[in-house]
Amino acid sequence: MTEAYLAADNVAVLSDYVCYYHIKREDASNAGFQRFDPVGYFKNLREALDVVEKYTEPGAARDKIFRRWLRVEMMERLGGGRLLKAPDDYRRELLKEIRGVMTERFGPGVAAGLGPRLRVVAALAAADRYDDLVDLAEWEASLKPKAVPGEIEWRDGKLLVHYQAEFVIDGKPAIFPAEGAPAPKHPEPKTLAEATHMLTADATHVFKKATADLVVRERTSAASHFQPVQISHETVADGDGVRLVLHATATIDPATAAGGSR
Numbered sequence: 001m002t003e004a005y006l007a008a009d010n011v012a013v014l015s016d017y018v019c020y021y022h023i024k025r026e027d028a029s030n031a032g033f034q035r036f037d038p039v040g041y042f043k044n045l046r047e048a049l050d051v052v053e054k055y056t057e058p059g060a061a062r063d064k065i066f067r068r069w070l071r072v073e074m075m076e077r078l079g080g081g082r083l084l085k086a087p088d089d090y091r092r093e094l095l096k097e098i099r100g101v102m103t104e105r106f107g108p109g110v111a112a113g114l115g116p117r118l119r120v121v122a123a124l125a126a127a128d129r130y131d132d133l134v135d136l137a138e139w140e141a142s143l144k145p146k147a148v149p150g151e152i153e154w155r156d157g158k159l160l161v162h163y164q165a166e167f168v169i170d171g172k173p174a175i176f177p178a179e180g181a182p183a184p185k186h187p188e189p190k191t192l193a194e195a196t197h198m199l200t201a202d203a204t205h206v207f208k209k210a211t212a213d214l215v216v217r218e219r220t221s222a223a224s225h226f227q228p229v230q231i232s233h234e235t236v237a238d239g240d241g242v243r244l245v246l247h248a249t250a251t252i253d254p255a256t257a258a259g260g261s262r
Contacts, residue, residue, distance in 0.1 A: 006055035038097040063109040116183035159252040165212040175241040180205030214250035
């Protein structure tokens with residue numbers, strides 16, 4: 001697939017509506033989350049990188065293609081619950097193999113294009129800071145979004161659902177720095193506290209872009225459909241920091257809620 005994609009003059013997608021199908025297994029498993037042999041897996045991944053290097057020149061285009069593998073196949077495996085569920089020896093082997101690919105094949109432009117959280121994870125991985133990676137994953141796992149429903153009303157034949165959302169830690173509202181700052185492109189956090197401050201300050205910085213979706217699910221097929229939502233943003237002072245609260249109103253039109261259908 002990689003070779004075909006890079007050799008093509010153009011790529012066309014034939015579809016009549018946007019969709020993505022998931023198959024729910026009876027045991028709720030997911031092949032993408034299964035444990036694998038890191039040595040063999042990243043040996044195969046290097047073969048895919050060979051194909052990219054064959055068909056591209058060093059630079060932004062190659063970095064962008066490599067970034068997909070860095071993000072999905074490497075950094076996402078080193079963060080949050082996915083890392084914490086694995087035993088210690090497996091985590092260490094995983095980090096060793098991922099770090100090997102990063103140092104052998106990726107220039108600084110690859111990680112620089114990741115989102116803020118994964119840029120920090122990449123910096124810790126590149127520096128072989130295993131303990132800090134685990135500590136960051138534990139902090140990340142403690143930070144959860146919470147949505148609270150409000151008034152629900154019919155208006156002009158449409159259902160309006162009002163709700164608000166924010167992040168919580170151990171059930172209490174998460175407090176973010178009052179002054180936001182973008183996370184650096186090449187972070188080098190010296191401590192876990194410095195890493196988490198980078199991420200929370202970045203959250204304050206980009207808060208006005210935050211959204212909270214509302215999805216309706218069809219009972220028999222489990223097909224899910226995103227609904228139009230209007231968002232407003234509120235920064236609430238709390239001690240030395242702020243809470244970042246989203247206020248949302250979703251409009252569900254029974255005539256069009258199922259991807260444009262009834």
